[in-house]
Amino acid sequence: MAPNHSNENGSIGSSLHGVTAREQIFSFSVEDAPWSQAIRSDDPTAKFALPVDSEHRAKVFKPLSFAKPHMRAFHLGWISFFTCFISTFAAAPLVPVIRDNLDLTKTDIGNAGVASVSGAIFSRLAMGAVCDLLGARYGTAFSLMLSAPAVFSMSFVADAGSYLAVRFMIGFCLATFVSCQYWTSVMFTGKIIGLVNGCAGGWGDMGGGVTQLLMPMVFHVIKLTGATPFTAWRFAFFIPGFLQIIMGVLVLTLGQDLPDGNLSTLQKSGQVSKDKFSKVFWFAVKNYRTWILFVLYGFSMGVELTINNVISGYFYDRFNLTLHTAGIVAASFGMANFFARPFGGYASDVSARLFGMRGRLWTLWILQTVGALFCIWLGRASSLPIAILAMMLFSVGTQAACGALFGVAPFVSRRSLGLISGLTGAGGNFGSGVTQLVFFSSSRFSTAEGLSLMGVVAVVCTIPVAFIHFPQWGSMFLRPSQHEERSKEEHYYGGEWTEEEKSLGLHEGSIKFAENSRSERGRKAVLADIPTPETGSPAHV
Amino acid sequence: MAVQTFLFASLIIFSSIESNHGATEVSLFANLENSLEVTAKPTRVGVVLEAGKDMVRITWMLKSSAKVNDDAAFKTVEVKLCYAPISQVDRPWRKTHNELSRDRSCPHKIVSKPYDKIPQSLNWTIDRETPTGTYFIRAYGTDVNGYEVAYGQSSDAEKTTNLFSVEGISGRHTSLDIASICFSVFSFGSLLVFLVKEKRKAKLQQRK
Numbered sequence: 001m002a003p004n005h006s007n008e009n010g011s012i013g014s015s016l017h018g019v020t021a022r023e024q025i026f027s028f029s030v031e032d033a034p035w036s037q038a039i040r041s042d043d044p045t046a047k048f049a050l051p052v053d054s055e056h057r058a059k060v061f062k063p064l065s066f067a068k069p070h071m072r073a074f075h076l077g078w079i080s081f082f083t084c085f086i087s088t089f090a091a092a093p094l095v096p097v098i099r100d101n102l103d104l105t106k107t108d109i110g111n112a113g114v115a116s117v118s119g120a121i122f123s124r125l126a127m128g129a130v131c132d133l134l135g136a137r138y139g140t141a142f143s144l145m146l147s148a149p150a151v152f153s154m155s156f157v158a159d160a161g162s163y164l165a166v167r168f169m170i171g172f173c174l175a176t177f178v179s180c181q182y183w184t185s186v187m188f189t190g191k192i193i194g195l196v197n198g199c200a201g202g203w204g205d206m207g208g209g210v211t212q213l214l215m216p217m218v219f220h221v222i223k224l225t226g227a228t229p230f231t232a233w234r235f236a237f238f239i240p241g242f243l244q245i246i247m248g249v250l251v252l253t254l255g256q257d258l259p260d261g262n263l264s265t266l267q268k269s270g271q272v273s274k275d276k277f278s279k280v281f282w283f284a285v286k287n288y289r290t291w292i293l294f295v296l297y298g299f300s301m302g303v304e305l306t307i308n309n310v311i312s313g314y315f316y317d318r319f320n321l322t323l324h325t326a327g328i329v330a331a332s333f334g335m336a337n338f339f340a341r342p343f344g345g346y347a348s349d350v351s352a353r354l355f356g357m358r359g360r361l362w363t364l365w366i367l368q369t370v371g372a373l374f375c376i377w378l379g380r381a382s383s384l385p386i387a388i389l390a391m392m393l394f395s396v397g398t399q400a401a402c403g404a405l406f407g408v409a410p411f412v413s414r415r416s417l418g419l420i421s422g423l424t425g426a427g428g429n430f431g432s433g434v435t436q437l438v439f440f441s442s443s444r445f446s447t448a449e450g451l452s453l454m455g456v457v458a459v460v461c462t463i464p465v466a467f468i469h470f471p472q473w474g475s476m477f478l479r480p481s482q483h484e485e486r487s488k489e490e491h492y493y494g495g496e497w498t499e500e501e502k503s504l505g506l507h508e509g510s511i512k513f514a515e516n517s518r519s520e521r522g523r524k525a526v527l528a529d530i531p532t533p534e535t536g537s538p539a540h541v
Numbered sequence: 542m543a544v545q546t547f548l549f550a551s552l553i554i555f556s557s558i559e560s561n562h563g564a565t566e567v568s569l570f571a572n573l574e575n576s577l578e579v580t581a582k583p584t585r586v587g588v589v590l591e592a593g594k595d596m597v598r599i600t601w602m603l604k605s606s607a608k609v610n611d612d613a614a615f616k617t618v619e620v621k622l623c624y625a626p627i628s629q630v631d632r633p634w635r636k637t638h639n640e641l642s643r644d645r646s647c648p649h650k651i652v653s654k655p656y657d658k659i660p661q662s663l664n665w666t667i668d669r670e671t672p673t674g675t676y677f678i679r680a681y682g683t684d685v686n687g688y689e690v691a692y693g694q695s696s697d698a699e700k701t702t703n704l705f706s707v708e709g710i711s712g713r714h715t716s717l718d719i720a721s722i723c724f725s726v727f728s729f730g731s732l733l734v735f736l737v738k739e740k741r742k743a744k745l746q747q748r749k
Contacts, residue, residue: 096634099634100673100709101709101711101712103673103674103709105631105632106631106633107631138736141732141735142732145728145729145731145732146728146732148728149724149728149729152720152721152722152724152725153725155713155714155717155718155721156718158711158713228710229712230670230710230711230712231712231713231717233712234717235717238720238721238724241724242724245724245727245728248728248731248732249731252732262739317633317634442631443633
């Protein structure tokens with residue numbers, strides 16, 4: 001097997017070299033060493049179904065395989081995330097029935113929608129810590145099985161207050177986004193992690209679309225058995241509840257935390273020393289780019305989450321569709337995630353190959369702005385076919401923007417990589433809470449007006465991407481710095497460590513990452529022949 | 542992929558272009574004659590009525606003040622349950638609209654009877670699926686083609702008098718509650734069992 005070229009320009013997935021900051025990093029590339037081939041024939045990596053790197057992470061992505069442990073972890077991860085999306089948005093297509101049962105006002109419905117996405121702001125931040133301490137398996141299982149009771153408790157709901165409380169508690173399970181991405185990051189090597197995470201994220205997000213089809217169908221079937229609508233919708237929630245329990249059990253029995261085994265039974269050796277949380281937190285928060293991405297994701301994923309909550313009711317009320325048909329239309333919004341999000345990640349990788357980081361930023365801006373423009377059009381469309389067309393184009397633009405954003409995020413920081421992913425993810429939920437509160441929770445705007453206004457605000461809030469500037473790569477409008485020191489990747493990533501930490505060699509991982517990230521110079525990276533500068537650290541052999 | 546989406550969407554557009562042809566005559570509420578006299582008397586007055594249990598006695602007839610041939614166009618009378626303004630507050634899906642095809646304030650059909658010159662009445666048991674709210678009754682006189690030509694309602698023009706309140710069923714069932722509790726306990730329980738089992742396994746491994 002020919003050795004892989006780790007620094008190949010813009011190979012798919014070179015963007016997301018490890019989503020969390022916890023991977024083992026070596027000071028020189030073990031994969032390319034000629035003697036690594038000889039080792040493989042009689043070393044334990046031979047037992048893996050897929051070719052693996054020196055950390056036993058899979059080097060190949062085979063979506064149709066369920067081989068233990070890598071592909072199995074991928075499938076368990078994205079299906080768990082998918083199931084949580086189904087539960088969180090299960091109420092949305094049934095709102096026309098629920099609002100009559102509980103005598104809800106538009107404000108009540110809007111507030112419950114805000115609540116359904118707010119819980120995850122905190123649970124997503126906490127999930128990173130849980131995965132570190134207990135492993136991705138338990139993180140996922142906790143999320144699934146501790147929120148399943150909340151799903152079942154829809155049978156007790158009798159008024160607006162309890163409805164809101166239950167939707168809030170169900171919303172906590174969206175933390176599976178973090179555990180799913182964490183799990184794939186420890187199972188798949190950096191070169192392909194972009195595509196793997198884009199698929200896992202996109203296919204999981206599809207749950208928001210599938211639920212718009214599934215719940216009306218389940219509701220209809222239960223009504224056929226003779227139940228009144230006001231009982232049928234409560235019983236319908238048992239289905240997402242069951243799915244969560246089943247997935248929880250599967251994750252615990254079939255899943256594995258790490259390629260070599262489970263966290264609790266593994267003897268850990270040669271582990272990179274754990275970084276201090278306070279430092280990681282400070283460098284994430286101090287970096288202004290983190291907050292720009294927070295806002296941006298709030299208006300791509302945030303808009304997507306909001307639409308999952310309001311679109312079915314919008315088509316039901318405005319175009320007089322049946323619950324079932326409105327569900328089908330709404331579902332197509334979420335289902336576009338199947339290809340749209342991976343496409344966004346891929347487009348980001350391709351533009352990086354040609355134009356470097358500047359290409360990624362432009363791709364992100366274009367996709368998100370175009371998506372938002374189609375959202376404005378959706379609100380203004382008064383005929384059903386035009387509305388559907390606008391919605392489809394809007395969905396592709398916005399979801400691809402989500403994928404493209406995670407092509408930029410890993411480069412913002414190396415030390416605080418995991419926390420930035422968590423913060424960005426929380427930003428998505430925050431944006432959704434804000435948009436639902438402002439545009440869809442009062443009678444001030446009709447839903448149609450709300451959609452158009454949300455699109456306008458999304459266009460405006462996408463402009464900050466022009467301010468993301470990397471000294472070594474430039475920004476949308478500015479060229480990279482010409483300064484000798486600042487134009488090096490090592491300077492940017494090394495800047496996150498103090499001199500004391502550097503003298504201890506703690507920053508080695510960042511330096512390696514900086515070398516690999518030279519691909520973000522675009523075509524110029526091929527021409528540049530920059531040796532790794534002396535960083536003042538003791539030589540490591 | 543974007544191209545495929547575009548083609549699919551254009552297919553939908555072109556196949557639906559027909560749907561707006563043959564634009565129908567628009568009936569406006571403002572154009573209707575208030576020539577029907579409608580009364581609605583709940584069997585229990587002054588209390589909130591229960592859906593599926595309580596009854597309302599509805600009567601309708603041509604108003605005595607109506608001119609001689611006002612009812613010439615009527616073929617059928619459609620009696621509907623309508624939301625009072627208080628039940629429409631902050632609920633745009635129940636909005637009153639002048640264009641009758643877009644009006645959402647009278648979604649619940651009670652009965653549809655052929656028009657008879659004699660006063661008609663009905664003892665209507667409130668439908669079990671009626672949502673909680675405050676209501677009045679309206680009857681539309683429709684012509685041969687089904688278009689409304691006249692109406693009458695049990696309340697006044699501002700819809701403030703003679704309203705009655707209905708309490709809908711909760712939809713909750715004890716069996717559902719019990720099942721919900723059982724499955725929740727199972728969910729927590731199985732998680733605990735796994736945690737304990739794995740801790741034990743880890744301890745055994747350490748001893749080895």
